[in-house]
Amino acid sequence: MTGWLDALIQGVLLGGLYALLAAGLSLMFGVMRLVNLAHGDLIVLAAFAILVLAGKLGLDPFVAVLVALPILFVVGFALQHVLLNRTLGRDLLPPLLVTFGLSIIIENGLLQLFSADSQRLRSGAIETASIPLGGGIAVGVVPLLTLLSAISMIVLLNLIFYRTPIGRAFRATSDDLEVAQLMGVDHRRIFAVAMGLAFVVITIAALYLGLRANFDPTIGPARLLYAFEAVIIGGLGSFWGTLAGGIVLGLAQTIGARIDPEWQILAGHLAFLAVLVIRPRGLFPRAQD
Amino acid sequence: MPLLETRQLTAFYGDFQALFGIDTTLDASETVAIIGANGAGKSTFLKAIAGLIQGEPDSVLLDGAPIGARPAAEIVRRGVALVPEGRRLFPSLTVEENLLIGGYGRKLPGPWTLDRVYALFPVLRERRHSATPTLSGGQQQMVAVGRALMSNPRVLLCDEISLGLAPIVIADIYAGLPRIKAEGTSVVLVEQDIVQAMKVANRVYCFQEGRLSLTGRPRDLSREQIHRAYFGS
Numbered sequence: 001m002t003g004w005l006d007a008l009i010q011g012v013l014l015g016g017l018y019a020l021l022a023a024g025l026s027l028m029f030g031v032m033r034l035v036n037l038a039h040g041d042l043i044v045l046a047a048f049a050i051l052v053l054a055g056k057l058g059l060d061p062f063v064a065v066l067v068a069l070p071i072l073f074v075v076g077f078a079l080q081h082v083l084l085n086r087t088l089g090r091d092l093l094p095p096l097l098v099t100f101g102l103s104i105i106i107e108n109g110l111l112q113l114f115s116a117d118s119q120r121l122r123s124g125a126i127e128t129a130s131i132p133l134g135g136g137i138a139v140g141v142v143p144l145l146t147l148l149s150a151i152s153m154i155v156l157l158n159l160i161f162y163r164t165p166i167g168r169a170f171r172a173t174s175d176d177l178e179v180a181q182l183m184g185v186d187h188r189r190i191f192a193v194a195m196g197l198a199f200v201v202i203t204i205a206a207l208y209l210g211l212r213a214n215f216d217p218t219i220g221p222a223r224l225l226y227a228f229e230a231v232i233i234g235g236l237g238s239f240w241g242t243l244a245g246g247i248v249l250g251l252a253q254t255i256g257a258r259i260d261p262e263w264q265i266l267a268g269h270l271a272f273l274a275v276l277v278i279r280p281r282g283l284f285p286r287a288q289d
Numbered sequence: 290m291p292l293l294e295t296r297q298l299t300a301f302y303g304d305f306q307a308l309f310g311i312d313t314t315l316d317a318s319e320t321v322a323i324i325g326a327n328g329a330g331k332s333t334f335l336k337a338i339a340g341l342i343q344g345e346p347d348s349v350l351l352d353g354a355p356i357g358a359r360p361a362a363e364i365v366r367r368g369v370a371l372v373p374e375g376r377r378l379f380p381s382l383t384v385e386e387n388l389l390i391g392g393y394g395r396k397l398p399g400p401w402t403l404d405r406v407y408a409l410f411p412v413l414r415e416r417r418h419s420a421t422p423t424l425s426g427g428q429q430q431m432v433a434v435g436r437a438l439m440s441n442p443r444v445l446l447c448d449e450i451s452l453g454l455a456p457i458v459i460a461d462i463y464a465g466l467p468r469i470k471a472e473g474t475s476v477v478l479v480e481q482d483i484v485q486a487m488k489v490a491n492r493v494y495c496f497q498e499g500r501l502s503l504t505g506r507p508r509d510l511s512r513e514q515i516h517r518a519y520f521g522s
Contacts, residue, residue, distance in 0.1 A: 165393065168382060172390045175379040181361035182339060182371050184394020184440060286381065 006137045007258040011251035013139060016147030017212065019246030020205035021223050022230035023153055024198040026242040029231065031170045031194040032080075032088060034095050038103040040224030042199070045106050046072055046206035047215050051119055061121040065207045069200055076199025081192040088191070103220065110217035121210035146208040150246065153201055154239045160197070161239075170194055174237075229272040235282025244283055248275070292317045292475055293338070293369070293444050294350040298357070300330070300337045307333040309499045315444065320466070320476040322486035322507075325496035326519055331479040332374050334496070335446045338477075339371040340364040351444075366394045370442035374449045374479075376433040378421040385417040387432050391439030399441025400472045406435035409465050427458035434462065438469065445469065448479045463489065483515065497521060 021043060028034045036042075049072060054064035083102075087094040129141040161167040173180040173187050180187060209215060209223070226249060234245025249268050256267020275283065291314035300308040308330045315321050323331045336342045338349055340361035349357035356364055365371075370391075378387050388406055407414040410431040421429060430450055437445060451459040459482070466489055470476060480486035486493065487507040495503035495518035503510070503518030 165389070168386050168390050169393055171381045171386075172379045172393075175381050176377055178341060178361075179373060179377045179379070180390075182341070182365055182373065183390050183436070184362050184365040185390070186360075186362045186394075 002136050003258060005135075007254045008251065009133075009137060009139060010143070011254035012247055013143035013147050013250070014254060015243075015247030015250030016143070016150040017205075017208055017246070018226050018230045018249050019150040019243040020146065020153065020201070020208060022227040022234075022242045022246055023150070023157065023239065024201040024205065025224075025227045026231045026234070026237075026239060027157065027194060027198045027201060030237045031174050032084075032191050033174070034084065034088065035092075035099070037096060037099040037224065038106060038220075039099075039202075039227055040220030040222065041103045041106040041110075042220075043202050043206050043209060043223055044110065044215060044217060044220045046199070046203045047121070047210040048110055048114060048119070048217075050203070050207055050210060051121060054121065061123050061207060061211060065203060068203050072199040072203045073196040076202075077192045077196035080195035081188065084195065085188050085191055103224075107217050107220060114217060116216055116218065118214035118216050119210070120214050121207065123211060127211060142208070142211050146212065149204055149208065150243060153204060154243045157197075157201070157239050166190070166193060226268070229268065232282055233272055233275045235285035237286035238282075238284045241282060241284030248283070290353050291315055291350075292319075292352065293477075294353075295334075295338065296348055296350065298334070298337055298344065298348040300333050300342050300344060302333075302342075307499050308337065311496075311501055313494055313501070315475050315477060317443075318470060318473055318475055319491045320470060320478065320489055322478045322480055322490035322493045323496060324480060324483050324486055324493060324515075324519065325502075327481075328498075329496040330499040331496055332448050333499075335371055335448050335477065335479055338364075338444075339369060339446060341371075362394060365440050365442070366396045368397055368441070368443035369446065370437035370440045370444070371446040372433045372437045372448060372450060374452070376426075376429045378429055378432055378436070380420070380422050382421065383418050384413055384421060384424070384432055387421060387436050388413075388439050391436035392441075395440050397441045397443075401438045401441050403439075406438060409438075409468055410435060425458075426454050427461060430454060430458075430462055431465075434465065434469075438474075442474060444475050444477065446477045446479075449481065450478070451480065451482050451485060459485065483519075495519060 025036060025039045028036050049068050050061055050064050053067050054061050087098045126141055130138040132138045161170055169185045169190050173185055173190050177187055230245035230249050231242055233248050234241030248271055252271030253264045253268040257264035293315040295311050295313045298308055298311040311334060323334060325331050337344060340359055344357045346355040346358040351367055351369060382390060388403055412428055413431055413435060416424060416428060421432060450462060478486055490507055493505060493507055494501060497518060503514060
């Protein structure tokens, strides 16, 4: 019994990581209708950015991420403004092709610079610290922080989207690009700001990805798959749905692993397929999509 | 100098030419109606002015400045707002948010605030936290007009604001027009409801198959003239 309870708790905590991986993707799709195939590689890129900053400046990753955030915001803004805005239009193919190409470029660029060696963000004792809950169950401090950060990020994104003028512009642009321009909304700039914001989410996700497990330049596409699954399970266009989607995926994986360790990944994919069959629009789809 | 002027304005959808050399003027505080049959190019004309269809820089002049090739987001900041055909409210925004986004890029000082729009259309204040798809057609049209006003336009372009609405609702919306004009806003109305258009307009332009077929003051035009200009002879 304790084992199952432990699996449930660890599943929810793992779901926090998946929700963080997915939140940036959810944001990009929600505002720009952009399916970003480079999302996983961008998370890995951000993890290497934190690694380099922490190494060069002699900082703890939790401090290095604060330096990385504004830099990656600007990188995201520029990427959208210079490259991705040109690909968006009625045709869905150009953004898919361009982000697919970007994925290959990032992965190979990182391999060239850092080799295929596994890396890890080091933060001392906190990495292995845990809080005993009694009954032989303990939660790791980093997994707990991951979940709390995911929840904070979803709350923050909802505040931005539903309580600020720029958030209104995000939603209006997503609803009707042409009419948003009639309101004086410069959609190219709005998209660039949204991508900058998505890069902030990506950087936070990269911090926890790097603290919780080893990473190397080639793991991006698998992270993209988990992020996709979390977004689709949760329902397109809803941040709370994305959090729920991440947790469903995390729970499915830990429960699967509890039954048989080989089933961990498979159980996640099966949960994804089950949601697609039962509720094709996800658990919490936005009403008008 | 007119406030707004089009000179030999043309517009294309791909290879299809929708407007052929349209010359019009709009003076300050004037209301002009554009009438014509379906497909005459009336909506295209408004879209070309609002920047949704871009053309030659000199084909649209605002205060003498060429704006024909400027993007829509810049044109609304310069003081030309469009109430689009079919209202096209943002479904994921509430009534109040739809009004607020209307003032998003606003650079011009002016009279229009949330309170003023609610004073113009009081029913919107009661529904301000509602999702726009739950509103009646007339209320949605009021939001669309109010949303355009929030940018403090000098020129308000209205595309078929009476389309699909009951006569009593149309009267409600048109009742707001004098108060909009009283703020010094000039209005261009595209209307299929000729009677309504003739009542409020200082001047009328009739379009036929992308060309100007008749211009004049409503009281100077006979039924026969309008009929000919509308349907061709």
